[in-house]
Amino acid sequence: MAAHDIRTFIARLEAAGQLVRVRAEVSADLEIAEIASRLAARGGPAALFQNVAGHTMPVLVGAFASMERMAWALGAERIDEVAERVARLAASVPLAGPGPRRGAGGASVAAKVKALPKLLELARLRPKTVRSGPCQEIVRTDDADLARLPILRSWPGDGGPFITLPQVVTADPDGKNRNVGMYRMQVFGPRRLGMHWHRDHDGARNFRAWAEQGRAMPVAVALGGDPVLTYAATAPLPYGVDELVFAGFLRGESVRVVPCKTVPLLVPADAEIVIEGTVDPEERAREGPFGDHTGYYTPADEYPVMRVTAITHRADAVYPATVVGRFPKEDCYLAKATERIFLPVIRTLVPEVVDINLPIFGVFHNWAFVSIRKTRPGQARQVMRAIWGLGQLAYTKFLVVVDEGVNVHDTDEVLWRVGAEADPRRDTCLETGPADVLDHAAPAPPGSRRAGTSPGRCPAVGEGGKLGIDATRKLPEEVGGRAWPEPLASDPDTAARVTRRWQEYGLE
Numbered sequence: 001m002a003a004h005d006i007r008t009f010i011a012r013l014e015a016a017g018q019l020v021r022v023r024a025e026v027s028a029d030l031e032i033a034e035i036a037s038r039l040a041a042r043g044g045p046a047a048l049f050q051n052v053a054g055h056t057m058p059v060l061v062g063a064f065a066s067m068e069r070m071a072w073a074l075g076a077e078r079i080d081e082v083a084e085r086v087a088r089l090a091a092s093v094p095l096a097g098p099g100p101r102r103g104a105g106g107a108s109v110a111a112k113v114k115a116l117p118k119l120l121e122l123a124r125l126r127p128k129t130v131r132s133g134p135c136q137e138i139v140r141t142d143d144a145d146l147a148r149l150p151i152l153r154s155w156p157g158d159g160g161p162f163i164t165l166p167q168v169v170t171a172d173p174d175g176k177n178r179n180v181g182m183y184r185m186q187v188f189g190p191r192r193l194g195m196h197w198h199r200d201h202d203g204a205r206n207f208r209a210w211a212e213q214g215r216a217m218p219v220a221v222a223l224g225g226d227p228v229l230t231y232a233a234t235a236p237l238p239y240g241v242d243e244l245v246f247a248g249f250l251r252g253e254s255v256r257v258v259p260c261k262t263v264p265l266l267v268p269a270d271a272e273i274v275i276e277g278t279v280d281p282e283e284r285a286r287e288g289p290f291g292d293h294t295g296y297y298t299p300a301d302e303y304p305v306m307r308v309t310a311i312t313h314r315a316d317a318v319y320p321a322t323v324v325g326r327f328p329k330e331d332c333y334l335a336k337a338t339e340r341i342f343l344p345v346i347r348t349l350v351p352e353v354v355d356i357n358l359p360i361f362g363v364f365h366n367w368a369f370v371s372i373r374k375t376r377p378g379q380a381r382q383v384m385r386a387i388w389g390l391g392q393l394a395y396t397k398f399l400v401v402v403d404e405g406v407n408v409h410d411t412d413e414v415l416w417r418v419g420a421e422a423d424p425r426r427d428t429c430l431e432t433g434p435a436d437v438l439d440h441a442a443p444a445p446p447g448s449r450r451a452g453t454s455p456g457r458c459p460a461v462g463e464g465g466k467l468g469i470d471a472t473r474k475l476p477e478e479v480g481g482r483a484w485p486e487p488l489a490s491d492p493d494t495a496a497r498v499t500r501r502w503q504e505y506g507l508e
Ligand SMILES: Cc1cc2nc3c(=O)[nH]c(=O)nc-3n(C[C@H](O)[C@H](O)[C@H](O)COP(=O)(O)O)c2cc1C
Pocket: 164, 165, 179, 180, 181, 182, 183, 184, 185, 196, 197, 198, 199, 200, 201, 202, 203, 204, 233, 234, 235, 236, 237, 322, 324, 331, 334
């Protein structure tokens, strides 16, 4: 069952013994972050800090910080249930595929007709506008002040306090392409926030559309609400797919939204807190540094600024936050949820893909392990190119392809296969493509002022190298007709007999 809002979720976590209430006085400056880091490191519970020095609002951290809590946040018992629903949707929605003789839209008319019921189901899950909601119990406009919120500073070198778990709502100047994204926001003053949306993210795209018209973009930032909304804000949906509709699909019920008080946007009615404002096309401020999920500080840089016009909240609002830094942290579970939920979509687009692991130590984009059902020469490289062509997977730096049957979630097993099946010259390829904004090792990371200096390669700002490793078993055609050895396996009859007789041996 989907949680209605963050407080029903808190109650559920507490009933399951997965939330502790901290009554000791703690500081929003570094102290809560240090506690959250330690809890995350030992797979601990969520924590609700009820006595934050200088504040009346409690702070919630770690609500998503386990696979179990992550599944509950999505209204399921296991993430796989959600992945199965997405798989059924992906199978029914026509996607542009490489198949021959597809229509202009990429799919046959028959496929579109088949998809109609599913699409109608999605349409019914559009947000439902209501006239009032608990997120507006208290409305502050002229006296709005970010200092009233217990916004955390996480790391000693951070440029200031940052909002870390926001749902940033924007739309294009025509009121279309509504988007909800999670972008950290640095507090610059009582009514000024930094907008750290990466260039390729949808919020930045909407902002550019307003900037082209020389107009300030309205923005609303929701905190809390059904936890599914927080997840949806992190999901890598293509531009134009409304995260609020996706959230409605995940929870099986429309998200209730209310009109903002000072900007023409709708926000989740059951949120705890909403910050409204505008982002001027010209204004920039120095944002950062920020201790990031890479395990390093991202350096300060110029980013757009939100001018706050209103802060609304529940009378007894809870402030939700997360602390990022070197793994394991809460965002690893949000990322793992995405890996599971989007695997069916990847498999629709690249059918030979069996499984994928974006290992936690790879911080989203540094590493990907992919297993494939290989039937033809060159297929591993074809899959690499396909993966590097899929949305945010384009940032993947080190991409390892193995055969189906190899457990991609077992790093030792994957590296065993790399060592055993790959020849460093024959089976690796170097490519160039977009680098992750957070990749400080890139020749000229996005945001640099000058192009890279690696001779001849990755010359542009924002470009980076990609290494593909084909650790699949080689077909005879790939190795001049040579027969490739099979990995060792027990004799099946003997293995069955030993299992049957195991007790008899007296080994345990
Ligand atoms: C805890 C957390 C913090 C994040 N911070 C940022 C950020 O500061 N800037 C950013 O562009 N993306 C950030 N992301 C990633 C985006 O939320 C994610 O890529 C999302 O798909 C973007 O949505 P959009 O494509 O609708 O813009 C963060 C993700 C998480 C889980």
